[in-house]
Amino acid sequence: DGSTKAGKMPEGEKMRQCKQGAEQQQKEDEQEGLIEFYGSYQELFQFFCSNTTIHGAIRLVCSKKNKMKTAFWSVLFFLTFSLMYWQFGILYREYFSYPVNLNLNLSSDRLTFPAVTLCTLNPYRYSAIRKKLDELDQITHQTLLDLYDYNMSLARSDWSTLSTRKRSSRSLLHHVQRHPLRRQKRDNLVSLPENSPSVDKNDWKIGFVLCSEDNKDCFHQAYSSGVDAVREWYSFHYINILAQMPDAKALDESDFENFIYACRFNEATCDKANYTHFHHPLYGNCYTFNDNSSSLWTSSLPGINNGLSLVVRTEQNDFIPLLSTVTGARVMVHDQNEPAFMDDGGFNVRPGIETSISMRKEVTVRLGGSYSDCTEDGSDVPVQNLYSSRYTEQMCIRSCFQHNMVERCGCAYYFYPLPAGAEYCDYMKHIAWGYCYYKLLAEFKADVLGCFHKCRKPCKMTEYQLSAGYSRWPSAVSEDWVFYMLSQQNKYNITSKRNGVAKVNIFFEEWNYKTNGESPAFTVVTLLSQFGNQWSLWFGSSVLSVMELAELILDFIAITFILAFRWLRSHKTHSPPGPHPCSQDNTAFPDETLGLSAPHRFTVEAVVTMLPSYNSLEPRGPSRDGEMGHE
Numbered sequence: 001d002g003s004t005k006a007g008k009m010p011e012g013e014k015m016r017q018c019k020q021g022a023e024q025q026q027k028e029d030e031q032e033g034l035i036e037f038y039g040s041y042q043e044l045f046q047f048f049c050s051n052t053t054i055h056g057a058i059r060l061v062c063s064k065k066n067k068m069k070t071a072f073w074s075v076l077f078f079l080t081f082s083l084m085y086w087q088f089g090i091l092y093r094e095y096f097s098y099p100v101n102l103n104l105n106l107s108s109d110r111l112t113f114p115a116v117t118l119c120t121l122n123p124y125r126y127s128a129i130r131k132k133l134d135e136l137d138q139i140t141h142q143t144l145l146d147l148y149d150y151n152m153s154l155a156r157s158d159w160s161t162l163s164t165r166k167r168s169s170r171s172l173l174h175h176v177q178r179h180p181l182r183r184q185k186r187d188n189l190v191s192l193p194e195n196s197p198s199v200d201k202n203d204w205k206i207g208f209v210l211c212s213e214d215n216k217d218c219f220h221q222a223y224s225s226g227v228d229a230v231r232e233w234y235s236f237h238y239i240n241i242l243a244q245m246p247d248a249k250a251l252d253e254s255d256f257e258n259f260i261y262a263c264r265f266n267e268a269t270c271d272k273a274n275y276t277h278f279h280h281p282l283y284g285n286c287y288t289f290n291d292n293s294s295s296l297w298t299s300s301l302p303g304i305n306n307g308l309s310l311v312v313r314t315e316q317n318d319f320i321p322l323l324s325t326v327t328g329a330r331v332m333v334h335d336q337n338e339p340a341f342m343d344d345g346g347f348n349v350r351p352g353i354e355t356s357i358s359m360r361k362e363v364t365v366r367l368g369g370s371y372s373d374c375t376e377d378g379s380d381v382p383v384q385n386l387y388s389s390r391y392t393e394q395m396c397i398r399s400c401f402q403h404n405m406v407e408r409c410g411c412a413y414y415f416y417p418l419p420a421g422a423e424y425c426d427y428m429k430h431i432a433w434g435y436c437y438y439k440l441l442a443e444f445k446a447d448v449l450g451c452f453h454k455c456r457k458p459c460k461m462t463e464y465q466l467s468a469g470y471s472r473w474p475s476a477v478s479e480d481w482v483f484y485m486l487s488q489q490n491k492y493n494i495t496s497k498r499n500g501v502a503k504v505n506i507f508f509e510e511w512n513y514k515t516n517g518e519s520p521a522f523t524v525v526t527l528l529s530q531f532g533n534q535w536s537l538w539f540g541s542s543v544l545s546v547m548e549l550a551e552l553i554l555d556f557i558a559i560t561f562i563l564a565f566r567w568l569r570s571h572k573t574h575s576p577p578g579p580h581p582c583s584q585d586n587t588a589f590p591d592e593t594l595g596l597s598a599p600h601r602f603t604v605e606a607v608v609t610m611l612p613s614y615n616s617l618e619p620r621g622p623s624r625d626g627e628m629g630h631e
Contacts, residue, residue: 038559048552055540084538091530098371099521108511111361113265113297114464115290116308116506117340119283119330120259121348122319123238132241133320139176140234140322147181147206148226179434181208181233208233210435219438227325234322235282236434239414242281243424259285261486261501262311265297281415282323283330283342292336299508304356307507311486314351315500327351327499333359333506335462337390344394347468354473354503360465361513366457371520374459383454386417396455401440404449409436473503 038044144150206229207222223229263270274297275287289308290297299306312329332346340346349355366374375381378391385391386399402416411425411433412418425433443449474482486501535541 038555041556041559044552044555044559048548052548052552053541053545054548080538084534087534087538088531091527091534095522095527100367100371100518101521103515103517103519105515105517106512107515109513111299111508111511111513112336113290113299113308113508114333114359114361115288115292115336115338115340117286117288117291117332117334117342117346118260118310118312118504119280119286119342119346120312121314121324121326121328121330122284123282123323128245129241132244133238136176136234136237136241137322140230143181144230176237179208179210179233179236181206181229206230208236210438211432212435213432217435219435221438230322231325238320238323239281240425240427243414243426244428259313260287260310261313261489262309263289264309265289266300266306280342284319284324286340286342288340290336296336299511302508302510304505304507307505309506310504312349312502312504313500314349314502329502329504331355331357331504331506333357333464333466335390335464338392339387339389339395341394341398349502349504350470351499351502352472354471354505356469356471356505356507358467358469358507358509360509362463362465363513363515364461364463365515365517366459367518367520368459371518372459373456375456376459378458381454381456383451384419386419391458392461393455393457397451400449400451400454401444404444404451405437405440408440409433413437467509473501 038047141152144152206226207220208229209218209220211218221232223232263274265274270289275289276291278286278288280286297308314328326348328351329349330342330346331349332340332342334340334345366372368374368376375391378385378396381391381396383396383400384403385395386402387395389395398416402412402419405411405413405425406419406422409425409430411430412422414424418424423429425437427433440449444451447453483500532543535546539545
């Protein structure tokens with residue numbers, strides 16, 4: 001008996017230790033953990049709906065005994081949630097469209113006077129090309145005589161008929177005959193033979209044909225107006241004559257005093273230091289005042305007496321009547337460091353009229369980057385700038401056309417700057433350049449070349465809004481002494497008083513100038529504010545409510561991972577787990593286990609449970625000491 005009790009003592013001690021461990025584990029389970037997860041999705045959502053500050057969520061819990069109300073509030077809650085995020089999508093789309101607000105600011109300050117370009121509208125018969133121009137006039141005279149029976153008077157009447165003169169195959173006549181003026185009727189171009197009977201002029205159009213070098217393809221340039229056709233045809237040959245001049249300085253025959261009779265700015269006389277000169281093929285001699293000099297003009301006061309006042313000669317001598325059909329002068333106001341494109345922004349001044357032009361400065365500042373496709377300085381535009389001045393959109397478009405002209409036609413157009421390594425088009429060297437030019441011009445106007453897409457607007461540009469007033473100058477009672485003084489001053493005899501001179505006044509209307517700026521209409525702060533407005537409208541909650549929703553999403557993801565991990569672990573384990581260290585080892589009682597009934601048998605698996613006391617392991621009935629003594 002003593003040996004038997006001695007053997008049982010370790011087992012009893014072991015069971016007492018397991019009992020104490022189970023009680024300690026139960027106490028720890030009852031305490032709140034640092035991180036707790038819910039046992040199921042239902043428990044998670046029930047806790048969220050009962051404690052969240054989002055309006056309407058509590059209804060999903062309070063009405064759980066009424067299925068109709070639960071369904072109604074569930075549909076209403078998720079419908080409201082969907083509408084709110086639909087509004088969020090609209091806000092996102094508006095934000096990423098990068099809208100802008102237009103800001104209008106009026107400032108008042110002394111203003112720098114802009115550059116003013118004035119052209120004579122009188123293409124000059126420069127001595128370097130006078131002989132070829134006279135020859136072209138003779139050919140045009142014969143052409144008009146053949147087409148319209150018009151005998152044009154020429155300055156050189158002693159020229160013999162060109163058809164009887166011997167000329168080389170590369171003479172001007174040869175190339176003019178390659179591109180003759182023709183009549184066009186319906187869809188056909190036919191040449192009008194000599195001595196042809198008179199026809200109804202209304203049934204015909206006039207134009208000229210430009211063919212490729214192999215004459216396999218031709219381009220028909222036709223006009224409904226005979227005046228436009230003759231002028232364009234003459235201009236085409238005139239450009240070829242200009243392009244044959246190896247040095248452009250040979251055309252620099254400025255005669256400032258015979259064009260500008262008087263020049264005053266801000267009550268002070270102008271001098272040669274205040275202007276620069278350049279030649280325009282169609283507008284003749286041009287003079288730009290206040291252009292990029294060391295000291296720019298500044299208007300001390302607004303008004304006509306504090307601007308630029310010019311008296312210019314508009315009488316045309318030595319002019320080319322087939323090229324220039326108007327009388328007067330052409331004026332353009334532009335910013336410094338910008339080229340004067342007289343075709344785009346200029347306007348004509350009438351002779352015998354005083355033209356008063358008032359200006360208002362306007363500055364436009366655009367947002368770049370994602371808000372617009374403007375460019376700061378043109379460095380990011382895929383077109384090489386051929387002008388030495390500041391970037392403008394028109395300058396880029398002309399440079400783009402010139403590069404395409406050189407690439408396609410092998411020569412450059414005379415009206416635009418010459419690219420490096422290229423030469424101007426001349427049918428003495430490039431026989432079919434006219435055909436190539438007009439074909440390319442048609443593609444350019446249809447934007448096939450893509451110049452209008454490549455060239456972007458500058459982010460900052462300065463414009464001048466002009467308004468003009470006109471009055472007769474000089475008046476009938478004062479014209480005699482005015483013309484007498486002008487003729488004495490400039491040593492020039494004015495033969496046509498009504499068409500001889502014109503006066504131009506250019507001045508600031510006021511010191512106020514307008515700045516049109518842009519600012520982002522949707523910033524990040526604005527976006528968040530709009531989100532808050534929508535959230536409050538649909539759910540009546542705050543930022544903390546959004547954090548509650550984020551917490552719900554994180555808890556949902558965590559529970560999903562935990563359940564998935566348990567599911568994978570349970571499928572990987574195929575054998576039953578071994579006995580727990582604190583479970584009873586029945587092999588120590590081989591005889592007693594046979595006498596125990598089934599309900600008293602138990603096993604401990606995976607988790608710790610409360611075990612019965614050591615005494616409860618003894619079977620009901622006689623005491624174990626007695627049984628052992630009986631044995």
